[in-house]
Amino acid sequence: xxxxxxxxxxxxxxxxxxxxxxxxxxxxxxxxxxxxxxxxxxxxxxxxxxxxxxxxxxxxxxxxxxxxxxxxxxxxxxxxxxxxxxxxxxxxxxxxxxxxxxxxxxxxxxxxxxxxxxxxxxxxxxxxxxxxxxxxxxxxxxxxxxxxxxxxxxxxxxxxxxxxxxxxxxxxxxxxxxxxxxxxxxxxxxxxxxxxxxxxxxxxxxxxxxxxxxxxxxxxxxxxxxxxxxxxxxxxxxxxxxxxxxxxxxxxxxxxxxxxxxxxxxxxxxx
Amino acid sequence: xxxxxxxxxxxxxxxxxxxxxxxxxxxxxxxxxxxxxxxxxxxxxxxxxxxxxxxxxxxxxxxxxxxxxxxxxxxxxxxxxxxxxxxxxxxxxxxxxxxxxxxxxxxxxxxxxxxxxxxxxxxxxxxxxxxxxxxxxxxxxxxxxxxxxxxxxxxxxxxxxxxxxxxxxxxxxxxxxxxxxxxxxxxxxxxxxxxxxxxxxxxxxxxxxxxxxxxxxxxxxxxxxxxxxxxxxxxxxxxxxxxxxxxxxxxxxxxxxxxxxxxxxxxxxxx
Numbered sequence: 001x002x003x004x005x006x007x008x009x010x011x012x013x014x015x016x017x018x019x020x021x022x023x024x025x026x027x028x029x030x031x032x033x034x035x036x037x038x039x040x041x042x043x044x045x046x047x048x049x050x051x052x053x054x055x056x057x058x059x060x061x062x063x064x065x066x067x068x069x070x071x072x073x074x075x076x077x078x079x080x081x082x083x084x085x086x087x088x089x090x091x092x093x094x095x096x097x098x099x100x101x102x103x104x105x106x107x108x109x110x111x112x113x114x115x116x117x118x119x120x121x122x123x124x125x126x127x128x129x130x131x132x133x134x135x136x137x138x139x140x141x142x143x144x145x146x147x148x149x150x151x152x153x154x155x156x157x158x159x160x161x162x163x164x165x166x167x168x169x170x171x172x173x174x175x176x177x178x179x180x181x182x183x184x185x186x187x188x189x190x191x192x193x194x195x196x197x198x199x200x201x202x203x204x205x206x207x208x209x210x211x212x213x214x215x216x217x218x219x220x221x222x223x224x225x226x227x228x229x230x231x232x233x234x235x236x237x238x239x240x241x242x243x244x245x246x247x248x249x250x251x252x253x254x255x256x257x258x259x260x261x262x263x264x265x266x267x268x269x270x271x
Numbered sequence: 272x273x274x275x276x277x278x279x280x281x282x283x284x285x286x287x288x289x290x291x292x293x294x295x296x297x298x299x300x301x302x303x304x305x306x307x308x309x310x311x312x313x314x315x316x317x318x319x320x321x322x323x324x325x326x327x328x329x330x331x332x333x334x335x336x337x338x339x340x341x342x343x344x345x346x347x348x349x350x351x352x353x354x355x356x357x358x359x360x361x362x363x364x365x366x367x368x369x370x371x372x373x374x375x376x377x378x379x380x381x382x383x384x385x386x387x388x389x390x391x392x393x394x395x396x397x398x399x400x401x402x403x404x405x406x407x408x409x410x411x412x413x414x415x416x417x418x419x420x421x422x423x424x425x426x427x428x429x430x431x432x433x434x435x436x437x438x439x440x441x442x443x444x445x446x447x448x449x450x451x452x453x454x455x456x457x458x459x460x461x462x463x464x465x466x467x468x469x470x471x472x473x474x475x476x477x478x479x480x481x482x483x484x485x486x487x488x489x490x491x492x493x494x495x496x497x498x499x500x501x502x503x504x505x506x507x508x509x510x511x512x513x514x515x516x517x518x519x520x521x522x523x524x525x526x527x528x529x530x531x532x533x534x535x536x537x538x539x540x541x542x
Binding site for chain 2: 152
């Protein structure tokens, strides 16, 4: 008789369109440090932010199926674009908990805003979906939510132009609409954006609170695992596995910058 | 008995990773104005410029197979990235003439340079391939070729930031290396770059000649068709068909800007 592997020792599966989701994984290594993680970056089809809902759903399902082949206990959609377009579909189809980035970030913003004036930065697909707006207004019907699509942030971050004057100019332009909005809370609604946090903060009033959707997603994972006794044992030394749909070497170099630690043994797969 | 369609009345098939190839099509509508064109933009997997050679070859073959299903007499790879990585493979596999963007642009530069100091701007994949360098040095072994990867040009152009100060800053930075090179010729080695031509020219000495790979590609198509009597009849009113792997509406809006005329009836296909 084959003994079933206890659920708590299974891995957490995480996918993103590329390296952005490593900012979620970075937080997971701090908050749930005993968990094995299988990360998939869909680098052959990155970026998702300008693509249609149908295409994003199709890619998300394919990514999820790949991760489910690696014996996972939770599926983390570490990409706001995929979370905003595909999370309902993934939750309908698959029989394990699916955690995205949208709801935890929206709930954090709802909890901390005082004047109910909230800004959301995201890719074009995330902003068009209106998911942040809907999630916030479901609990705060009078909230004034300013959603801003920032399509150039991903390429700028991927090119490591984190402190560049061109990046500053583009941030200034995207955020100009906020000048008269008196927001007290801003959501970084893309897992690439934490790398621009300090430059974005410079354009905001010093009292504006920034919600990092990578951090709130990792907090949600921790909470879910605690509530359902899904944590791995405290003595476990975690294993991290990385898969990409294109060039592993480029992923290692760039990913290091997002994850904050070295990435080894990345395997290329075709989806 | 079914009469075979005369070869000259068949269409010209053109593919690009997205809208960039429409700058080639734009020149084709001037130089071979009686030809039917079937254009395929791989907008679900755009951009190609940062992807691996293997992935670019795979996508190019899939795109070519799609176009071959539309009864074409010539295949045009209207993308420098795909041309630089996949043209040999496409020419090996398929039994119709395959024209890319690299050789015609390199030959034009070879023909017009006087001091043999030539610069090439392209995506990271095009520059890494070294194809421009090799093509030029094969005929001018002493040429000094400065190749510059400009990975942010495509997203900036796709966001229509054609005259933006951030774009100017990035152009200045990419081209800084040319200050002491005394080049007399510069190749725009990506079909998105013609839209930045005037801003790029501002960073160059006024005597530098710019080779637009979209123009030289269209000239090569014309020459090939003349040499092999493949032209459609002069009285023919051309038909243009457009296919994309993602959101047709976005392609129409953005493509209009590249093609210089309205785009109608775009069909979405899954590859």
